[in-house]
Amino acid sequence: MATSKFGTIENVVNMHYTSWRSRRLALGMAIAATLASILAVPVLAADTVTQVINGGARTASVANLALTPLTYANTAQSNSGTMTLTVDDASGTGAGWNVTIQSSAFVYSGANGGTNIPAANFSLTAAATPAMTAGQAVDATNGPKVPTSSPIGTLDSARKVIQANANYGLGTYTQALDVSLSIPAQSRVGTYTGTLTTTISVGP
Numbered sequence: 001m002a003t004s005k006f007g008t009i010e011n012v013v014n015m016h017y018t019s020w021r022s023r024r025l026a027l028g029m030a031i032a033a034t035l036a037s038i039l040a041v042p043v044l045a046a047d048t049v050t051q052v053i054n055g056g057a058r059t060a061s062v063a064n065l066a067l068t069p070l071t072y073a074n075t076a077q078s079n080s081g082t083m084t085l086t087v088d089d090a091s092g093t094g095a096g097w098n099v100t101i102q103s104s105a106f107v108y109s110g111a112n113g114g115t116n117i118p119a120a121n122f123s124l125t126a127a128a129t130p131a132m133t134a135g136q137a138v139d140a141t142n143g144p145k146v147p148t149s150s151p152i153g154t155l156d157s158a159r160k161v162i163q164a165n166a167n168y169g170l171g172t173y174t175q176a177l178d179v180s181l182s183i184p185a186q187s188r189v190g191t192y193t194g195t196l197t198t199t200i201s202v203g204p
Contacts, residue, residue, distance in 0.1 A: 056092065073185065104194055
């Protein structure tokens with residue numbers, strides 16, 4: 001077997017092979033470490049949080065009103081009172097709204113053969129400036145406000161008593177409405193009841 005000062009040829013070959021394996025192993029470990037560091041990088045995601053707001057309702061109603069009792073008379077009489085209208089816009093649309101009111105005839109109930117009082121005998125005599133109880137403040141120009149076209153008159157037809165322009169009237173409001181009932185002469189003893197139809201619509 002050939003020899004050298006470094007040892008046998010076989011030993012020299014083994015040394016070179018061992019050195020090559022060590023370098024290869026070191027290289028593999030370095031590559032593995034690099035891949036591990038790449039894989040360890042955080043993965044970013046575009047996550048979202050969603051909030052939906054659902055619209056509520058628009059409502060309008062007049063509180064029940066009992067006019068002061070009168071005594072039977074052979075002549076015509078009139079009786080007045082104040083109704084309170086409440087309007088609420090919880091729609092969340094800002095579309096604006098208006099409210100109309102109309103009365104039925106005053107239907108007689110009792111044991112004395114009375115007849116109904118016509119709806120035309122019931123009149124709106126004044127509509128006050130609305131007041132805010134919750135939500136957006138009242139704006140003198142955009143409302144809620146009394147319509148430019150006066151609502152005063154008989155309630156046998158629908159009369160617009162309050163309105164709010166677009167982007168106004170987002171809240172709860174009250175309005176005082178003065179009314180008067182003309183009672184025909186010799187109206188029989190009993191109770192006369194009128195029914196109001198209060199309608200809220202989109203748009204001023």
